Amino acid sequence: MQLQRRRDSSWRSRICLFIGVPLLICFLTGCGKRETRVEFGNREQILFKGNGGEPQELDPHVVTSVSEYHILMSLFEGLVSEDPHDLHPVPGVAESWDVSPDARVYTFHLRTNARWSNGDPVTARDFLESYKRILTPSLASEYSYMLFVVKNAQAYNEGKITDFNRVGYKALDDHTFRVTLDNPTPYFLPLLLHQSWYPVHLPTIRKYGDPYMRGSKWTRVGRFVGNGPFVLAKWRVNDIIAVRKSPTYWDRDRVRLNEIRFMPIESDETEERTFRAGQLHVTETLPLSKVDFYRKNYPDLLKIEPYLGSYFYYINVTKPPFNDKRVRRALALSIDRKSLANNVLRGGQLPAFCMTPPGTAGYTCRTQLHEDVAEAKRLMAEAGYPDGKGFPSIELLYNTLEAHRIIAESIQQMWKKNLGIDARLVNQEWKVFLDSQRMLNYQVCRTSWIGDYVDPNTFLDMFVTGGGNNRTGWSDLEYDQLIADAARTTDPQQRLEVFQKAETILLDELPIIPIYFYTHVFAQRPEVKGWYPTILDNHPFKYVYLEPNKN
Amino acid sequence: MFRFIAKRFLGMIPVLFVIATLTFFMVRLAPGGPFTAEKSIPPEIQKKLEAYYGLNKPLYNQYLDYMGNLLKGDLGPSFKYATWSVNELIWSSFPVSLELGCYALAIALILGLSAGVIAALRQNSAADHVSMSLAMLGICVPTFVMGPLLILVFGLGLGWVNASGWDSARDRILPSLTLGFIYAAYIARLARGGMLEILNQDFIRTAHAKGAPSTRIIFKHALKGGLLPVVTFLGPSIANIITGCFVVETIFQIPGLGRFFVTAAFNRDYTMVLGTVLFYAVLIIACNLVVDIVQVWLNPKLRFE
Numbered sequence: 001m002q003l004q005r006r007r008d009s010s011w012r013s014r015i016c017l018f019i020g021v022p023l024l025i026c027f028l029t030g031c032g033k034r035e036t037r038v039e040f041g042n043r044e045q046i047l048f049k050g051n052g053g054e055p056q057e058l059d060p061h062v063v064t065s066v067s068e069y070h071i072l073m074s075l076f077e078g079l080v081s082e083d084p085h086d087l088h089p090v091p092g093v094a095e096s097w098d099v100s101p102d103a104r105v106y107t108f109h110l111r112t113n114a115r116w117s118n119g120d121p122v123t124a125r126d127f128l129e130s131y132k133r134i135l136t137p138s139l140a141s142e143y144s145y146m147l148f149v150v151k152n153a154q155a156y157n158e159g160k161i162t163d164f165n166r167v168g169y170k171a172l173d174d175h176t177f178r179v180t181l182d183n184p185t186p187y188f189l190p191l192l193l194h195q196s197w198y199p200v201h202l203p204t205i206r207k208y209g210d211p212y213m214r215g216s217k218w219t220r221v222g223r224f225v226g227n228g229p230f231v232l233a234k235w236r237v238n239d240i241i242a243v244r245k246s247p248t249y250w251d252r253d254r255v256r257l258n259e260i261r262f263m264p265i266e267s268d269e270t271e272e273r274t275f276r277a278g279q280l281h282v283t284e285t286l287p288l289s290k291v292d293f294y295r296k297n298y299p300d301l302l303k304i305e306p307y308l309g310s311y312f313y314y315i316n317v318t319k320p321p322f323n324d325k326r327v328r329r330a331l332a333l334s335i336d337r338k339s340l341a342n343n344v345l346r347g348g349q350l351p352a353f354c355m356t357p358p359g360t361a362g363y364t365c366r367t368q369l370h371e372d373v374a375e376a377k378r379l380m381a382e383a384g385y386p387d388g389k390g391f392p393s394i395e396l397l398y399n400t401l402e403a404h405r406i407i408a409e410s411i412q413q414m415w416k417k418n419l420g421i422d423a424r425l426v427n428q429e430w431k432v433f434l435d436s437q438r439m440l441n442y443q444v445c446r447t448s449w450i451g452d453y454v455d456p457n458t459f460l461d462m463f464v465t466g467g468g469n470n471r472t473g474w475s476d477l478e479y480d481q482l483i484a485d486a487a488r489t490t491d492p493q494q495r496l497e498v499f500q501k502a503e504t505i506l507l508d509e510l511p512i513i514p515i516y517f518y519t520h521v522f523a524q525r526p527e528v529k530g531w532y533p534t535i536l537d538n539h540p541f542k543y544v545y546l547e548p549n550k551n
Numbered sequence: 552m553f554r555f556i557a558k559r560f561l562g563m564i565p566v567l568f569v570i571a572t573l574t575f576f577m578v579r580l581a582p583g584g585p586f587t588a589e590k591s592i593p594p595e596i597q598k599k600l601e602a603y604y605g606l607n608k609p610l611y612n613q614y615l616d617y618m619g620n621l622l623k624g625d626l627g628p629s630f631k632y633a634t635w636s637v638n639e640l641i642w643s644s645f646p647v648s649l650e651l652g653c654y655a656l657a658i659a660l661i662l663g664l665s666a667g668v669i670a671a672l673r674q675n676s677a678a679d680h681v682s683m684s685l686a687m688l689g690i691c692v693p694t695f696v697m698g699p700l701l702i703l704v705f706g707l708g709l710g711w712v713n714a715s716g717w718d719s720a721r722d723r724i725l726p727s728l729t730l731g732f733i734y735a736a737y738i739a740r741l742a743r744g745g746m747l748e749i750l751n752q753d754f755i756r757t758a759h760a761k762g763a764p765s766t767r768i769i770f771k772h773a774l775k776g777g778l779l780p781v782v783t784f785l786g787p788s789i790a791n792i793i794t795g796c797f798v799v800e801t802i803f804q805i806p807g808l809g810r811f812f813v814t815a816a817f818n819r820d821y822t823m824v825l826g827t828v829l830f831y832a833v834l835i836i837a838c839n840l841v842v843d844i845v846q847v848w849l850n851p852k853l854r855f856e
Contacts, residue, residue: 037713056631056632057632057633058634059633059634064588064590137599140596140599140603141596142588142590142592142600145593157595158595213603214603214633215603215628217634219634220634236806237632237635237640239716239804263716265804266801266810266814267801267802267804269699270714270715270801270802273699273714274713274714274715274716274804277702277706277707277710277714277715279715429817430817431581431583431584431587431818434583434587434589435583435587438587438591468592469590469591
């Protein structure tokens with residue numbers, strides 16, 4: 001009896017131990033108020049930023065997407081840099097520049113105190129070699145076309161000439177760099193902000209591979225050399241990319257953040273929860289379903305900013321019934337874009353009645369579509385389909401994503417109600433979808449375009465005959481001519497007039513149906529300062545800092 | 552025993568060969584390629600890109616090149632993550648998935664086995680019904696509900712743990728639980744079934760009749776046979792659990808291998824698809840081998856086969 005009890009009590013104490021110890025640990029580690037990452041970041045000037053997906057690379061001549069650009073702009077600096085308020089070009093590595101009277105020759109005067117992160121001076125020669133690298137055909141840089149405004153750059157990139165001295169770049173001395181353009185290009189300086197124009201440190205790249213081929217592994221931590229306000233400190237795939245304030249950057253006194261930690265969180269739901277748990281200062285995006293929740297509960301954290309992007313539908317004009325302009329117009333006129341933006345999208349998106357977002361570099365298209373169901377019906381009748389009678393059932397293609405489905409469903413209903421047209425919704429996985437789009441294997445299909453730089457040209461030159469992104473089969477020689485003219489027009493005002501004409505043709509022919517202009521919807525902590533709404537969603541990090549509210 | 556293992560190892564080679572071959576050709580059949588992008592690439596650039604990755608060669612040449620490199624253990628460069636090779640990506644992400652998998656497995660075994668065994672011993676009691684209902688729930692509630700739910704309560708509500716990430720020890724708790732629960736549920740049901748079957752057998756009744764203490768009967772006689780279905784289940788499950796789970800890794804932002812299985816296919820990252828599939832295949836085969844050995848040890852009848 002005695003023995004039994006002792007055994008019992010030892011069991012009991014063991015059970016107590018088993019349950020008690022974890023509870024105690026939990027209590028000691030868990031229940032106390034923990035400092036969140038954001039609070040830690042505020043104290044140490046470390047910005048935690050959601051960054052969408054894992055970057056493909058950190059080589060500015062190889063990468064292609066916006067999420068990489070946001071990291072790269074902390075690691076590199078081009079000839080010019082961006083103003084934090086409106087992204088207009090301000091001096092970067094180049095202290096100043098002169099433009100020739102015909103606006104074809106730019107001479108950049110580089111500052112003498114610009115340094116690479118290994119201490120080497122940044123020279124005109126570095127820029128020359130960098131541009132030679134990105135234009136070398138064997139590197140197969142997907143964004144090399146951003147340099148095609150430069151004399152002979154395209155010919156060199158396509159292998160038509162092999163002497164790089166004939167390309168319009170010249171290093172006059174260590175600190176003077178000259179660029180000669182084919183045409184006066186009003187958006188040349190904004191173009192320089194693009195990652196493809198960043199300099200890279202050739203000796204470093206050479207150390208770890210062939211600089212003119214892909215696969216040089218120079219972008220690893222410890223090897224990486226850049227010339228931006230920050231240097232690469234840590235990179236764990238799918239986990240984190242950390243950049244630390246560079247001690248060699250010429251304008252280091254202005255840089256207030258000590259570190260930026262980019263979190264490559266692919267799922268927007270995960271990112272939102274991470275933000276709400278106090279682990280992020282800024283998110284990359286916000287799920288559509290959470291916008292109303294934030295509007296009600298955290299209106300001060302919700303940010304909705306205009307974004308230079310257009311959401312629209314391509315129409316395959318090569319096949320009936322869409323080879324008839326009247327039918328295309330009828331479809332475009334019978335969409336209630338305002339209701340779509342206000343009731344379906346609800347993220348402050350702007351209904352689109354033209355292709356180029358209004359106010360792009362001072363340009364707003366004067367020709368605007370409008371909603372006119374009566375006119376649409378008349379056009380359909382004229383085309384031989386009164387009240388949709390005899391109109392074949394059509395397919396509306398989109399890539400598999402909830403947001404696209406909702407929009408497609410709304411538009412399907414509008415067409416049914418207004419025109420009596422039956423549209424079948426078809427969704428495809430992303431790469432299959434892109435294939436269908438490219439092969440013109442669709443009737444109507446969803447797409448979007450984000451401006452590469454702030455100029456109407458980026459939205460309009462894509463529709464020239466045979467353009468790689470004109471996946472509609474549409475061709476108009478007058479339009480092509482106007483786009484070519486615009487490139488040659490020196491007078492800025494006159495040039496915008498040429499774009500007016502071009503876009504009017506586009507909106508008359510309608511190989512596309514504009515639907516809405518993007519906004520950038522995301523969440524941001526109030527401590528983040530020096531961060532201004534910009535149309536490209538770029539925020540130069542050297543001006544950003546963290547300042548918790550005192551109260 | 553040695554001959555048995557050696558035979559199984561030799562048998563692995565043709566299996567892997569077939570898997571590699573099938574996967575190689577199947578990924579290439581999918582529409583779109585690694586360099587299909589929304590913004591079109593100039594055709595010359597596209598050609599150069601394909602040349603760099605050897606995609607311009609005839610398919611059988613590509614196949615021979617790949618197999619040649621495979622023999623050397625080189626899985627090639629990732630098409631999507633240009634600076635990393637597939638070997639590097641697998642070796643950096645697998646330890647994470649392995650660690651998570653081990654925790655989840657431990658949770659699954661502790662919870663699942665105890666619940667299953669208790670349920671079997673107290674068949675049709677409250678304990679049985681409660682634990683089996685929980686197990687049913689565990690099987691039915693998918694990870695993408697369980698994960699966010701746990702985060703909502705313990706991360707956002709109580710603030711005990713982070714909502715995502717894989718930094719501190721604390722970050723391991725919720726993902727391990729999420730992943731562990733599902734497997735615990737399966738294990739509990741299997742353990743209960745196996746135990747019930749054994750407990751009704753004559754030799755158990757004999758043991759009882761001879762006056763052996765019940766703990767001894769359970770641990771010494773019943774468990775060995777009762778857990779056979781669990782062991783069979785564990786083989787492929789272990790391989791599955793330690794190579795990572797796409798859903799759990801996405802919800803908790805864990806830099807594991809599981810995400811690569813899915814994203815590689817979406818990206819048409821041919822080499823990455825092949826690399827992950829082969830890696831998984833090797834693990835499954837290895838785990839099954841271990842399971843076979845354990846089964847032989849648990850079930851003497853198999854020793855003669």
